[in-house]
Amino acid sequence: MLRLLNIEFIKLWNNRSSKVLILAYFILLTSIALIAAIKFDIGPIQFHLAEQGIFDFPYIWHFNTYVAGTLKFFLAIVIVSMMANEYSNKTIKQNLIDGLSKKEFIASKFITVSAFALISTLFVFIITLILGLSFSDNTEAYHVFSDTEYLLAFFVKLVGFFSICLFLGILVKRSAFALGFLFVWYVIEKIAYGLIRWEISATQDNWENITRFFPLESMSNLIKEPATRLGAAKELAKQVGEEFNFDYAVHWYEIVIVLAWTSLFIYWSYKLLKKRDL
Amino acid sequence: METILSISNLTKKYGSLTAVNNLSFTIQKGNVYGILGPNGSGKSTTLGITLNVVNETSGSFNWFNGQTSTHLALKKVGAIIERPNFYPYMSAYKNLKLVCKIKDISEDKIDEKLELVGLLDRKNSKFKTFSLGMKQRLAIASALLNDPEILILDEPTNGLDPQGIHQIRALIKDIASQGTTILLASHLLDEVEKVCSHVVVLRKGHKLYEGPVDQMISSNGFFELKSDDNQALLNYLASHPNIKDTKVLDGLVTAFLEAPMSASAFNKELIHNGIVLSHLVLRKESLEEQFLQLTDNLNDAN
Structure with a gap:
């Protein structure tokens, strides 16, 4: 396994654009901490985001994993191109001729994206811990470490999303087209989501039972948007006579759905590689 | 092996x-x-x-x-x-x-x-x-x-x-x-x-x-020959039991062998029969010639 990771590391780290994107991603991830510095001080209106409770344990786990999740597109570019470049440089052919099995080839890619996800999760864990400990009113161990299932959800979400990227890279073989395809897929899912919601919610309220199985939707479902959970947002809603009552929790079946998609995408990637002549 | x-x-x-x-x-x-x-x-x-x-x-x-x-x-x-x-x-x-x-x-x-x-x-x-x-x-x-x-x-x-x-x-x-x-x-x-x-x-x-x-092809090779009197040479070759075919191109006679024969034995034989050569080479078909012959055979068979 280390050998496969090492092989992939040599390929990635010597590619300047991959290196820059990976570094940019981790720098941006770290810069979540800068949100703490958002501070308006315009005469009577004083606003300091860090004091609005977004850095309170355990809410901070939810908030940070959600924000960090939006940065995954940086790595998506790296992952799609690390797959597609193997085709355009025909190095995949040479790798196989040199004695890498097709299974090992897919495994090396999957291990690499899992490593990306794991390192990201560790990053988010450490940053969140530091931010929370410096800004949260509540630093008892019980509060600090509750809701950490968001970290697990974050990890699973990244692995799932990266697996789609790998699959698209193999399927389309051109990085730009694969990314375009990913976007088109996203749009199609959103349209289907809208249609289903519109059609079904009129009669019954269980449209989510269908949409939660969509691959991209299932991944974004893992960590729901945290803004409406914030005290300030709830206050605001109350003033206009609304009350937010969403379910923010990470459910086990949501994780299972994403894991199922992950295994399917990896399996399909392998099948595709096996079936194709190079 | x-x-x-x-x-x-x-x-x-x-x-x-x-x-x-x-x-x-x-x-x-x-x-x-x-x-x-x-x-x-x-x-x-x-x-x-x-x-x-x-x-x-x-x-x-x-x-x-x-x-x-x-x-x-x-x-x-x-x-x-x-x-x-x-x-x-x-x-x-x-x-x-x-x-x-x-x-x-x-x-x-x-x-x-x-x-x-x-x-x-x-x-x-x-x-x-x-x-x-x-x-x-x-x-x-x-x-x-x-x-x-x-x-x-x-x-x-x-x-x-x-x-x-x-x-x-x-x-x-x-x-x-x-x-x-x-x-x-x-x-x-x-x-x-x-x-x-x-x-x-x-x-x-x-x-x-x-x-x-x-x-690649069952061949005993061929002689490339030249003589001052090519006609006499050709007449002799036509009746020779070891030669299956002859070709003349630009005064160069090519004689294909039916059975193996050394150049020196052949030369001696010719001199004995009053034919003097100015050029004698025993050659095997080059790969190209063999290859063409092989693929030609197949074309003929088709």
Whole structure:
């Protein structure tokens, strides 16, 4: 396994654009901490985001994993191109001729994206811990470490999303087209989501039972948007006579759905590689 | 003798096109093989199948008597097919390092092999800065990293300038002289003739011949003759039991032998019969002539 990771590391780290994107991603991830510095001080209106409770344990786990999740597109570019470049440089052919099995080839890619996800999760864990400990009113161990299932959800979400990227890279073989395809897929899912919601919610309220199985939707479902959970947002809603009552929790079946998609995408990637002549 | 690769009844179809048709042959250790055939005769497809990048439609092949799986066997093989494929943004050295990782071998030999192909001074240059000849030589260095049991080269001189062709050929001869088994696919006959001891001749996916180069067609060779009195020579040849056919071209008489005969015995015989030669050479058909004869026979048969 280390050998496969090492092989992939040599390929990635010597590619300047991959290196820059990976570094940019981790720098941006770290810069979540800068949100703490958002501070308006315009005469009577004083606003300091860090004091609005977004850095309170355990809410901070939810908030940070959600924000960090939006940065995954940086790595998506790296992952799609690390797959597609193997085709355009025909190095995949040479790798196989040199004695890498097709299974090992897919495994090396999957291990690499899992490593990306794991390192990201560790990053988010450490940053969140530091931010929370410096800004949260509540630093008892019980509060600090509750809701950490968001970290697990974050990890699973990244692995799932990266697996789609790998699959698209193999399927389309051109990085730009694969990314375009990913976007088109996203749009199609959103349209289907809208249609289903519109059609079904009129009669019954269980449209989510269908949409939660969509691959991209299932991944974004893992960590729901945290803004409406914030005290300030709830206050605001109350003033206009609304009350937010969403379910923010990470459910086990949501994780299972994403894991199922992950295994399917990896399996399909392998099948595709096996079936194709190079 | 140790069998390195055996192929049996291999067939590959691309839709309605049959690229390789029921092909069988074996590669023995220590020989230098050429796979000969015009473009599109199935050479690369056959190699692609045995190298795990093309899926066969039917038939089978096995490496080293089938003792290991294909991808493990390939770690003991050095192969380059068609164009040299490397990571363009990586240096020659790093590309070879990656190959070492894939083949699970130590990196000690990288410099030695780069030296062998004359690229040691360019080892830190990026692959994309190399000329085609240099790329091809790097590919050979990469294929030799594991001191392979067999070196497979597919059209190694394709697209190179004369100097590049010469370098690659010298390299192949050099490697062959060290006892490495080589399988060389080419449509260039003189290339195969210069280095190979055995050939497999393919045409439209069919095998026409497999065996030593000089036994490709049953031939005892031919004499090239010239005499001041060609007519007398021709009359004599026509009645000679060992000569099956004669041809005259620009005053040069070619006499094809029915049975083996030495040049000196033939010369003595002619002098005895009052025919004096100004030119006498005993020759074997060149590979090109043999190849054309072989494919012509097939055309006639069709």
